[in-house]
Amino acid sequence: MRQFAIKFQPQDKKVSVPQGTDLLTAATKAGIILTAPCGGEGLCGKCRLIVKKGTVKSEYSNLISDADRKKGMVLACQAIVESDLEVNVPKESVEAHAHASHEAEDFTKGIVLERESAFIFSPFVRKIFIELERPTTDDNSSDLERIEKHLRAKIGGLHLSTRLANLKHLSEVIRDSDFKITAVLSYKDGFFEMLSVEPGDTTASNYAFAFDIGTTTVVGQLIDMNTKSILGTRIAFNKQASYGSDVITRIIYASQHEDGLGRLNSAILDNINEIVEDLVASCRVSMADVYAVVCAGNMTMMHLLLKIDPSNIRKAPYVPTVNAFPPVSASELSLEINPKGVAAFIPGVSTYLGGDIVAGLLACGIAESEETCLLVDIGTNGEVVLGNKDWMIGAAASAGPAFEGSGLSCGMKAVQGAIQKVAIDEDFNVQTWTIGELSPKGICGSGYIDILCQMLKRGIITKDGKIDRLKLSKRIRKTDTGYEFVVVFKGESGAEKDIAVHEDDIENLKRSKGAIYSAIIALLNKVGKSIDEVKRIYIAGGFGNYLNIENSIYIGLLPDIARSVYEFVGNSSLAGARMALLSHEAYEMTMRIYKNITYLDLSAEPNYMDEYIASLFFPHTDLGRFPSVRL
Amino acid sequence: MSIELIKEKCSAPINMVEIGGGGVGAAVRIGGQSCLPLLFEEGDCPNPPVVALEIADYQPDDWAESVRQAYGEAIKDPVAWAKACVGRFGAKILCVRLQGMHPDYGGRPADEAAEIVKAILAVTKVPLIVLGCGDDEIDNDSMPKVSQALKGHNCLLGTATQSNYKTLTATALADGHSLIAESPIDINIAKQVNILISDMGFDPKRIIMHPTTTSLGYGMEYVYSIMERGRLAAFIGDRMLAMPFVLFVGQEVWKTKEAKESVKTQGINWEIATAVSLVQAGADLLVMRHPDAAKAVERYIGIIMKGAKT
Numbered sequence: 001m002r003q004f005a006i007k008f009q010p011q012d013k014k015v016s017v018p019q020g021t022d023l024l025t026a027a028t029k030a031g032i033i034l035t036a037p038c039g040g041e042g043l044c045g046k047c048r049l050i051v052k053k054g055t056v057k058s059e060y061s062n063l064i065s066d067a068d069r070k071k072g073m074v075l076a077c078q079a080i081v082e083s084d085l086e087v088n089v090p091k092e093s094v095e096a097h098a099h100a101s102h103e104a105e106d107f108t109k110g111i112v113l114e115r116e117s118a119f120i121f122s123p124f125v126r127k128i129f130i131e132l133e134r135p136t137t138d139d140n141s142s143d144l145e146r147i148e149k150h151l152r153a154k155i156g157g158l159h160l161s162t163r164l165a166n167l168k169h170l171s172e173v174i175r176d177s178d179f180k181i182t183a184v185l186s187y188k189d190g191f192f193e194m195l196s197v198e199p200g201d202t203t204a205s206n207y208a209f210a211f212d213i214g215t216t217t218v219v220g221q222l223i224d225m226n227t228k229s230i231l232g233t234r235i236a237f238n239k240q241a242s243y244g245s246d247v248i249t250r251i252i253y254a255s256q257h258e259d260g261l262g263r264l265n266s267a268i269l270d271n272i273n274e275i276v277e278d279l280v281a282s283c284r285v286s287m288a289d290v291y292a293v294v295c296a297g298n299m300t301m302m303h304l305l306l307k308i309d310p311s312n313i314r315k316a317p318y319v320p321t322v323n324a325f326p327p328v329s330a331s332e333l334s335l336e337i338n339p340k341g342v343a344a345f346i347p348g349v350s351t352y353l354g355g356d357i358v359a360g361l362l363a364c365g366i367a368e369s370e371e372t373c374l375l376v377d378i379g380t381n382g383e384v385v386l387g388n389k390d391w392m393i394g395a396a397a398s399a400g401p402a403f404e405g406s407g408l409s410c411g412m413k414a415v416q417g418a419i420q421k422v423a424i425d426e427d428f429n430v431q432t433w434t435i436g437e438l439s440p441k442g443i444c445g446s447g448y449i450d451i452l453c454q455m456l457k458r459g460i461i462t463k464d465g466k467i468d469r470l471k472l473s474k475r476i477r478k479t480d481t482g483y484e485f486v487v488v489f490k491g492e493s494g495a496e497k498d499i500a501v502h503e504d505d506i507e508n509l510k511r512s513k514g515a516i517y518s519a520i521i522a523l524l525n526k527v528g529k530s531i532d533e534v535k536r537i538y539i540a541g542g543f544g545n546y547l548n549i550e551n552s553i554y555i556g557l558l559p560d561i562a563r564s565v566y567e568f569v570g571n572s573s574l575a576g577a578r579m580a581l582l583s584h585e586a587y588e589m590t591m592r593i594y595k596n597i598t599y600l601d602l603s604a605e606p607n608y609m610d611e612y613i614a615s616l617f618f619p620h621t622d623l624g625r626f627p628s629v630r631l
Numbered sequence: 632m633s634i635e636l637i638k639e640k641c642s643a644p645i646n647m648v649e650i651g652g653g654g655v656g657a658a659v660r661i662g663g664q665s666c667l668p669l670l671f672e673e674g675d676c677p678n679p680p681v682v683a684l685e686i687a688d689y690q691p692d693d694w695a696e697s698v699r700q701a702y703g704e705a706i707k708d709p710v711a712w713a714k715a716c717v718g719r720f721g722a723k724i725l726c727v728r729l730q731g732m733h734p735d736y737g738g739r740p741a742d743e744a745a746e747i748v749k750a751i752l753a754v755t756k757v758p759l760i761v762l763g764c765g766d767d768e769i770d771n772d773s774m775p776k777v778s779q780a781l782k783g784h785n786c787l788l789g790t791a792t793q794s795n796y797k798t799l800t801a802t803a804l805a806d807g808h809s810l811i812a813e814s815p816i817d818i819n820i821a822k823q824v825n826i827l828i829s830d831m832g833f834d835p836k837r838i839i840m841h842p843t844t845t846s847l848g849y850g851m852e853y854v855y856s857i858m859e860r861g862r863l864a865a866f867i868g869d870r871m872l873a874m875p876f877v878l879f880v881g882q883e884v885w886k887t888k889e890a891k892e893s894v895k896t897q898g899i900n901w902e903i904a905t906a907v908s909l910v911q912a913g914a915d916l917l918v919m920r921h922p923d924a925a926k927a928v929e930r931y932i933g934i935i936m937k938g939a940k941t
Binding site: 621 | 793797817818819820822823826827830869871
């Protein structure tokens, strides 16, 4: 088959693809992640490219205006390569921040910190230094037995297994290092596996990664397994976004495209490996000293990461292939850590209640709590779990990624430069606070919550989330697609562009908050409890280090009860993964948690839809449920 | 041993709304009840449901033959038509649909439409329900002029929807009219529209809800149950659902195949049956098209209301 060369500008990247390849695939191959929320079906019109030289075969799309078409604009997913090409990539077609991972702070808070120290320290991978006696005619036990004997002296009741590969050069390693070696052990279902034998004493360098793999964002953290300290945290948008913004589109992509699963798998592996590389380099750690990765993520993400066919996840009765994924070796998974290292995964409850939630429950301790608690994880799916040590019930609401800053005109993740706190006065003067106190670049979830609340208070938007056209202010302006409110003008506090909230953004946020609130109510109704019976409510999510509970209640995202019940715990999925990494007790607990949760399918709940529609209002259609909110 | 049956008492009645009476003729009152329809032993029902006849500001050649025949020549002129409704058929309230303002129906300027409505008011002296042409942009432009021409006559203007309520609400507020708040067979949206309108400073006691009308055989049970839910919520104290209901029965019935193809009484019966069912669901104001059907429904209302405490 003929191969064609394609050059992408301004990235200046070249790639060679066979005739008949679509441009979306070609761009991905060149490492350019185009925005394609529909998964390359030609429906969303976001993956626009301008063909400067050469020819493509492209279906007519009414998503491209005649003027743009004359300029050579095509939808990448619908354009088939027919010659060598030179292609321009418009700025808006590139998924924001898709390439680089961003430095992030660790926002672990409150109860999670307390819980972290509650588990005994028994790291998932440990290094033990041993000085072996030299074999003699009297003591002629094998090299491995010799090692086992020493290890057993340090770890009582040890059962050890290892792989053939470790034995092939074992005698050499031992003798070259003058019988002083370090055994690298990983904990596995009640016994230890010797992952590797290193010459000399390497116990001082033992590192591992905890990962939270979300549909929209991926967060990784490098941990020093000796000191339990976090050396660095990185956050990136999930690269699978160019195959669809939600799990369903991605599952369809995986099952209907040639090597679809393979592509999604390499996308997420790229994400992980980039974060690993980045953190390892910036923390001056050797890749060879990283032996373990623990991942928490939703079911679809885990299936795609392990390249397990996810197609039944979206087909009734929605069954995943597996709940508790077995640990795998790093080389088997193509993880770029020490190839002898292992990756473990937090088990999931059901198709739509994954390991990220189980990790969150571990982090908040709901599974051991006497009192009835609630965990609300505000992510692409808004997952909610209610219960205590005796029972737990959970549900997933399709909230969408709005509170993660995705799918909004000026939305961004909670990283440096994101507006996370906002105040608007009576004259519509706006004051903003950004993460890292830098010039504002965009708005993250907690910023949007503040903005919505303030806009409601000042009457800039009505209770249905429409901007009041009768209000006169330079900040309220009409665009081609409706009205928007300008939070920061270009030039103000060093902003490089106008940062605004559009009515479509508000609509999006309204649906998200409605889905989450109504899921909470649906769970309470299911078990016949009132919100007043819930003693603790843990709010998790990628909000950065700030979430205004008061404002969240004001917009109707969270129930209107005593504020002291609430605790914001940050990214509890990542915290849970880290706990599992540092204590096998914690890891084993996840194996019990996932079995103890009843999953409530909201789509099968007759009243859920009604609850949801009622919550598409600020704060709620039933204003009586929010007595402390005065609009 | 005899068991005493429990009578359910409501904690808050439906709002009473007055239409018309602004110096010309008598006003019509609707709402004010504290019981479900037919359950007159559980509460009061001071105002029986009212039937309005619907007319248009253009010669409605697209209306069903049966309805046009009932009015004969009068239908050619809106004022004469209105006069016939009141004089010949005894209508106590009229609904004028200003469809003629729509470009597809001649694109009548707002000033002219206002003159027609004023003339109808002068001739008939009955309360008026005035509806726009259904195109948001045109209605937002024209209805303020029509409303102003009727200032002080306490008309019922329609219809305000979730996506287009501001202009009509501001107009009704300025000129002292009541307002129809429309929602798409959804109890939550019905309430949301009422809240949004009230948030503009409009008195919720001057809102009448249109929960969407359907005809017999076309999903009426959905409308029925939405009305019932709204009523039950109002009776336990939800003030944002305590508005009377208006139903556009004629408009829906006469576009069905069953009514349109009727040469004798099928269409009339269809309109009667739909209206009677909606009365049982809680309708307070029924806008109908065929005068014979309207008469029959009024007779039915008279019979069932005999037991009502007023």
